[in-house]
Amino acid sequence: MKISxxxxxxxxxxxxxxxxxxxxATSNIDTVYLxxxxxxxxxxxxxxxxxALANMLKSHGKQVILSTMALVEAQSxxxxxxxxxxxxxxxxxxxxxxxxxxxxxxxVPFVCGPTINxxxxxxLDLLHQKGMFRFVMPCELSKDWLQAVINTDTKPSFExxxxxxxxxxxxxxxxxxxAKHYQLPKDSCQTICQRHSKGLLAQTQESQPLLRLNGIQxxxxxxxxxxxxIPTMINMGVDYWRIxxxxxxxxxxxxxxxxxxxxxxxxxxxxxxxTNTQSKxxxxxxxxxxxxxxxxxxxxxxx
Amino acid sequence: MELLCPAGNLASLKAALNAGADAVYLxxxxxxxxxxxxxxxxxxxxxxxxxxxxxxxxxxxxxxxNTFPKPGHEQRWxxxxxxxxxLNMDALIVADLSLLNYAHQHHPHLPxxxxxxxxxxxxxxxxxxxxxxxxxxxxxxxxxxxxxxRDLAKVSPVDLExxxxxxLCIMAEGRCHLSSYVTGQSPNTGGSCSxxxxxxxxxxxxxxxTRLNNVLIDKAQAHQQLGYPVVCKGRYVAQYDQDAKYLLxxxxxxxxxxxxxxxxxxxIASLKIEGRQRSPAYVSQVTQVWRSAIDTYLAAPNEFAEQxxxxxxxxxxxxxxxxxxxxxxxxxx
Numbered sequence: 001m002k003i004s005x006x007x008x009x010x011x012x013x014x015x016x017x018x019x020x021x022x023x024x025a026t027s028n029i030d031t032v033y034l035x036x037x038x039x040x041x042x043x044x045x046x047x048x049x050x051x052a053l054a055n056m057l058k059s060h061g062k063q064v065i066l067s068t069m070a071l072v073e074a075q076s077x078x079x080x081x082x083x084x085x086x087x088x089x090x091x092x093x094x095x096x097x098x099x100x101x102x103x104x105x106x107x108v109p110f111v112c113g114p115t116i117n118x119x120x121x122x123x124l125d126l127l128h129q130k131g132m133f134r135f136v137m138p139c140e141l142s143k144d145w146l147q148a149v150i151n152t153d154t155k156p157s158f159e160x161x162x163x164x165x166x167x168x169x170x171x172x173x174x175x176x177x178x179a180k181h182y183q184l185p186k187d188s189c190q191t192i193c194q195r196h197s198k199g200l201l202a203q204t205q206e207s208q209p210l211l212r213l214n215g216i217q218x219x220x221x222x223x224x225x226x227x228x229x230i231p232t233m234i235n236m237g238v239d240y241w242r243i244x245x246x247x248x249x250x251x252x253x254x255x256x257x258x259x260x261x262x263x264x265x266x267x268x269x270x271x272x273x274x275t276n277t278q279s280k281x282x283x284x285x286x287x288x289x290x291x292x293x294x295x296x297x298x299x300x301x302x303x
Numbered sequence: 304m305e306l307l308c309p310a311g312n313l314a315s316l317k318a319a320l321n322a323g324a325d326a327v328y329l330x331x332x333x334x335x336x337x338x339x340x341x342x343x344x345x346x347x348x349x350x351x352x353x354x355x356x357x358x359x360x361x362x363x364x365x366x367x368x369n370t371f372p373k374p375g376h377e378q379r380w381x382x383x384x385x386x387x388x389x390l391n392m393d394a395l396i397v398a399d400l401s402l403l404n405y406a407h408q409h410h411p412h413l414p415x416x417x418x419x420x421x422x423x424x425x426x427x428x429x430x431x432x433x434x435x436x437x438x439x440x441x442x443x444x445x446x447x448x449x450x451x452x453r454d455l456a457k458v459s460p461v462d463l464e465x466x467x468x469x470x471l472c473i474m475a476e477g478r479c480h481l482s483s484y485v486t487g488q489s490p491n492t493g494g495s496c497s498x499x500x501x502x503x504x505x506x507x508x509x510x511x512x513t514r515l516n517n518v519l520i521d522k523a524q525a526h527q528q529l530g531y532p533v534v535c536k537g538r539y540v541a542q543y544d545q546d547a548k549y550l551l552x553x554x555x556x557x558x559x560x561x562x563x564x565x566x567x568x569x570x571i572a573s574l575k576i577e578g579r580q581r582s583p584a585y586v587s588q589v590t591q592v593w594r595s596a597i598d599t600y601l602a603a604p605n606e607f608a609e610q611x612x613x614x615x616x617x618x619x620x621x622x623x624x625x626x627x628x629x630x631x632x633x634x635x636x
Contacts, residue, residue, distance in 0.1 A: 070478075071424065071446065071475055072424060072425045072427065072428070073424050073425060073446065073447055073451055074451065075426075075454065077425070078425055078426060078427055081427070096422075096424075096425070096427075096428060097421070097422075097423060097427070097428035097431050097432070098425050098426070098427025098428045098431070099427070100431060101427040101428065101430055101431035101434075102427055104431075115478050117371060117398070117399070117400075117420075117421070117422070117477060117478065117491065119371030119372065119373070119374075119399065119491065119492070120371065120372050120373070120374050120377060120399070120401055121374060121401075122372075122377065122400075122401030122404070122405075123371075123399060123400035123401040126400050126401060126404055126435075127400065138480075138491075139480060140480040140483045140484075140489055140491070140492065141492075145373075145374060148373075148374030148375045149374045151374075168480070168484075170479070170480040170481050170484055171474040171475070171478065171479040171480060171481050171535075172446075172474060172475045172478060173446060173473050173474045173475065173551075173630075174445075174446035174447065174448070174473075174475075174630035174635075174636045175473060175551075175552070175630065175635065175636045176636065177550060177551055180550075181541055181550060185634065186633075186636045187633065196542075200541055200542055201541070201542040202539040202540070202541055202542070202550050203539060203540050203542075204518060204519040204520075204537070204539055204540075205519050205522050205538065205539070205540065205547045206519045207540075208518060208519070210485075210518065210534075210537075210539060211481075211534075211539070211550075211551075213541070213550060213551075218474070218481065218535075218551070220484055284487070285483070285484075288487070289487055290483065290484065290485055290486055290487040290516060291480065291483055291484035291485075291487075292484050292485060292518075293487075
């Protein structure tokens with residue numbers, strides 16, 4: 001199993017993004033996804049900027065995949081999508097069926113991201129025929145669900161990736177919730193979402209953290225944390241364990257995990273898990289529970 | 304322009320037909336559809352009755368199979384497809400790739416409508432489903448503005464159906480995990496959003512509260528109305544803020560009566576009324592109004608104006624009594 005770094009879901013300044021990927025370049029992380037996946041109004045980085053970063057990371061030996069938008073509505077967004085697909089070098093992560101369609105047409109191998117509805121083996125096999133070489137499990141699915149997808153007569157001919165750490169993408173809307181919060185019309189939003197480098201936290205009236213507003217995307221308030229499940233996932237045949245980054249320090253976590261996996265030092269994982277677990281984390285989906293739930297016992301049981 | 308109405312049971316089906324629905328959509332009594340509520344939906348026998356009844360009146364009936372087959376249990380979904388074919392139903396409303404493939408391979412003459420749960424919002428996605436499974440129609444998610452609907456209709460390789468009235472999903476349907484994040488059950492997997500067995504209405508004397516799996520969704524004073532607790536329509540407190548607000552959406556419902564001319568001119572094939580979980584009285588009331596509105600438009604397209612009595616009749620059955628154009632109106636976004 002390898003550690004992968006998912007795309008940055010937030011609107012960061014160009015210099016912050018560049019600083020982030022410079023640090024990634026010097027890490028031991030194997031696989032890096034990058035690109036804007038949430039909102040086409042975010043133009044801090046142009047496609048050419050992402051392509052330059054992709055080439056820089058490639059020159060440092062990284063496997064680079066260009067991530068594309070989850071919600072594609074306007075013709076201009078389709079144009080951007082096909083531009084990413086026809087980059088001439090890198091594979092793409094399709095996060096909408098339009099990505100699947102155009103990648104298949106262009107014969108560009110693709111990863112199906114977590115917002116493509118892949119709930120069973122027959123659907124995955126069908127997408128594999130269209131050029132999908134890896135899929136990221138939709139975040140609401142569980143270990144048992146994934147096991148049932150894997151447990152058929154034939155071994156999957158595609159790779160499996162699971163979101164192991166980070167805030168989960170729960171929903172996408174036409175409405176920009178960040179702009180709405182600041183009483184700005186979406187069409188003149190000033191990319192106000194840039195104010196919140198890990199989304200805007202929303203709590204219930206009983207101060208329970210619930211959601212994270214990230215433009216048109218709604219994320220979980222809690223970070224999914226499946227560090228302790230890594231040995232289980234290796235046994236199941238999961239190929240990639242994704243970190244969805246929200247801060248520079250996530251690179252260090254990805255790096256640490258990469259080094260442990262490279263040296264097969266699974267016993268050290270327990271300590272990394274303890275160091276990197278907060279009381280506000282969650283692991284419910286993986287355990288077949290409400291996604292927001294956190295069951296520390298289940299974590300311990302996997303060692 | 305077809306008027307497509309919901310039916311959660313035979314009484315609702317009859318109500319829809321009597322009130323002038325051109326077509327009715329319904330689901331089986333299991334987790335093959337995303338309105339899997341206790342006491343709702345059709346057994347195989349009832350489905351046969353419903354189909355016979357609709358066909359005897361020259362109307363159409365569609366079977367909704369819009370959840371995603373669970374690994375190891377796929378047979379249940381395949382059997383639902385076979386049943387619809389056997390009964391000569393007029394179309395299947397399907398979201399899952401493997402199920403579209405199964406239906407296309409085994410019953411090529413049974414028309415396929417792409418469910419809103421497949422979340423196809425653009426030409427690329429529609430082309431994919433058309434070319435792979437020869438879908439005849441797609442139901443558009445409630446995320447497009449009226450201009451985007453119009454633009455898409457111009458180039459779409461398939462007929463388009465849009466939501467005209469009912470509860471308002473504000474997320475791209477089929478890709479929303481808010482319900483499962485809080486309750487463990489989602490429309491995609493378990494068959495419902497915010498399942499009733501997780502809902503609690505509380506009265507603290509001064510306040511009324513609604514909870515979903517114990518999470519406080521909304522709180523109001525005793526005399527105020529509270530909507531059914533869904534995560535996207537709760538009142539929450541944003542970081543750096545003091546007051547609780549409807550950060551995503553307030554309890555409103557969709558009403559597009561005023562858009563009838565624009566939808567018709569765009570060439571939209573079908574107007575869908577939401578609400579398989581609602582009562583026969585709701586179905587009857589809403590179908591009557593929409594029948595009247597569509598007929599009024601068709602009789603004199605250039606003179607169409609929304610009539611006050613329609614809106615009044617619809618307001619009575621609308622959630623929270625407030626209606627919106629939702630994403631059709633760019634300003635809402």
